[in-house]
Amino acid sequence: MTSRRKFLAYTGVGAVAAAVSQAVAGASPETAAKTSDSKLLATGNTAFVPVRTLNGWTLPYKLKNGVKEFHLVAEEVEHEFAPGSVAKCWGYNGSTPGPTIEAVEGDRVRILVTNCLKEHTTIHWHGILLPSGMDGVGGLSQPHIGPDETFAYEFTLKQHGTHMYHPHADEMTQMAVGMMGMFIIHPRKGEAVPVDRDYCFLTHNWALHPGTYRPDPSVMVDFDLWTFNSKVFPAIDPVVARSGERVRVRMGNLSMWNHPIHMHGVQFQVTGSDGGRWPRSQWRPETTEIIGVGQTRDIEFIAEPGDWAFHCHMAHHTMNAMGHEIPNTLGVDQTEIDREIRKMLPDFLAMGRYGMAEHQEHVDRGHHTGPENTLAMMTGKGPYGNIEMGGMFTTVKVRDNLKRGDYRDPGWYRPPSGTLASRVSSDPDFGNPQRHKPG
Numbered sequence: 473m474t475s476r477r478k479f480l481a482y483t484g485v486g487a488v489a490a491a492v493s494q495a496v497a498g499a500s501p502e503t504a505a506k507t508s509d510s511k512l513l514a515t516g517n518t519a520f521v522p523v524r525t526l527n528g529w530t531l532p533y534k535l536k537n538g539v540k541e542f543h544l545v546a547e548e549v550e551h552e553f554a555p556g557s558v559a560k561c562w563g564y565n566g567s568t569p570g571p572t573i574e575a576v577e578g579d580r581v582r583i584l585v586t587n588c589l590k591e592h593t594t595i596h597w598h599g600i601l602l603p604s605g606m607d608g609v610g611g612l613s614q615p616h617i618g619p620d621e622t623f624a625y626e627f628t629l630k631q632h633g634t635h636m637y638h639p640h641a642d643e644m645t646q647m648a649v650g651m652m653g654m655f656i657i658h659p660r661k662g663e664a665v666p667v668d669r670d671y672c673f674l675t676h677n678w679a680l681h682p683g684t685y686r687p688d689p690s691v692m693v694d695f696d697l698w699t700f701n702s703k704v705f706p707a708i709d710p711v712v713a714r715s716g717e718r719v720r721v722r723m724g725n726l727s728m729w730n731h732p733i734h735m736h737g738v739q740f741q742v743t744g745s746d747g748g749r750w751p752r753s754q755w756r757p758e759t760t761e762i763i764g765v766g767q768t769r770d771i772e773f774i775a776e777p778g779d780w781a782f783h784c785h786m787a788h789h790t791m792n793a794m795g796h797e798i799p800n801t802l803g804v805d806q807t808e809i810d811r812e813i814r815k816m817l818p819d820f821l822a823m824g825r826y827g828m829a830e831h832q833e834h835v836d837r838g839h840h841t842g843p844e845n846t847l848a849m850m851t852g853k854g855p856y857g858n859i860e861m862g863g864m865f866t867t868v869k870v871r872d873n874l875k876r877g878d879y880r881d882p883g884w885y886r887p888p889s890g891t892l893a894s895r896v897s898s899d900p901d902f903g904n905p906q907r908h909k910p911g
């Protein structure tokens with residue numbers, strides 16, 4: 473735990489990590505190891521910007537006779553999705569997702585896996601080319617790792633790209649409760665188009681039923697929480713950058729749905745996947761990219777000043793716990809039924825006649841306390857009011873005056889004068905807009 477805190481404190485001043493990484497550019501592995509803390513930073517012959525795991529952390533390693541040795545511990549963790557919702561989840565080394573493993577193409581890695589669960593597990597290195605016996609499929613490629621046992625995986629990284637790790641034993645349960653992580657491999661020869669910031673996260677879905685504390689692995693469709701790195705808005709870190717920087721966001725999907733991830737403000741380029749960074753001729757401009765189940769995708773963009781929404785475009789994936797099997801109240805006058813129900817349930821409040829935006833206002837006013845340990849369906853405050861989001865939503869915050877490697881939340885954007893949408897009338901009959909006349 474001490475080393476993890478130390479490490480977090482270290483990366484907390486992200487500038488330091490980035491600066492040291494740049495300082496080792498072109499250095500031999502030996503000098504690189506001397507110039508920095510070799511347990512924490514890459515010691516290959518290539519400089520790279522260390523990947524930044526949203527709301528997460530990177531696993532330190534020990535260099536042992538030229539082998540980078542990592543140690544993962546599969547265990548139960550107490551996890552907070554956002555203030556007001558905690559759960560007994562499973563993860564690695566105290567967190568869900570587990571820490572990001574970061575290495576360089578050509579590295580020899582050894583990954584010790586200690587199982588502190590009460591049932592057996594394994595780890596599959598998703599998308600990584602390795603000997604069959606290291607592939608981590610319990611029963612097929614290896615014996616299971618029993619409770620209290622430690623297994624060693626060891627292989628040489630023959631590729632680069634955005635990869636993932638997850639159990640391949642009782643997968644349905646172990647993944648549903650949070651066991652997963654990212655495995656980032658940087659190219660040995662560096663990148664022709666270098667990035668200034670390199671973010672990563674995993675998308676996931678959870679059935680944490682209202683009022684409960686353990687995710688339900690049997691649910692297949694109606695999930696309650698949709699997360700980036702096991703967090704929901706507004707607890708998801710913003711993606712922070714300085715204007716003009718090249719930013720990469722690496723996204724992986726180990727959930728049960730596809731996620732069309734949409735970014736405002738730019739056309740990003742889709743530049744890579746589990747297959748590594750694609751040749752430039754295959755990059756394509758998009759504003760939404762589907763991250764299919766079991767896939768990873770890298771997007772890159774040049775940061776534009778502002779506060780930009782960054783979210784899954786499945787509208788229910790930007791909400792928290794909500795009922796699905798309910799009658800449609802849109803356009804329904806519920807005055808009578810409201811009165812009748814309140815005789816039995818004094819706190820009852822009919823809603824939804826004119827839309828659901830009022831939900832967040834009512835929650836804010838304390839009208840709906842809801843079950844314990846359960847987040848409101850929509851939440852979040854911006855500089856201009858309620859954001860009415862939850863789940864897979866965060867912001868890209870770009871400012872002109874940020875220092876390189878400063879990842880701190882810069883607060884809300886102040887648009888230059890003349891660039892903010894504003895009220896010009898409160899009269900519904902304002903102006904003379906054209907309307908379509910049926911028939």
Ligand SMILES: [Cu+2]
Nearest residue numbers: 731784786789
């Ligand atoms: Cu989605």
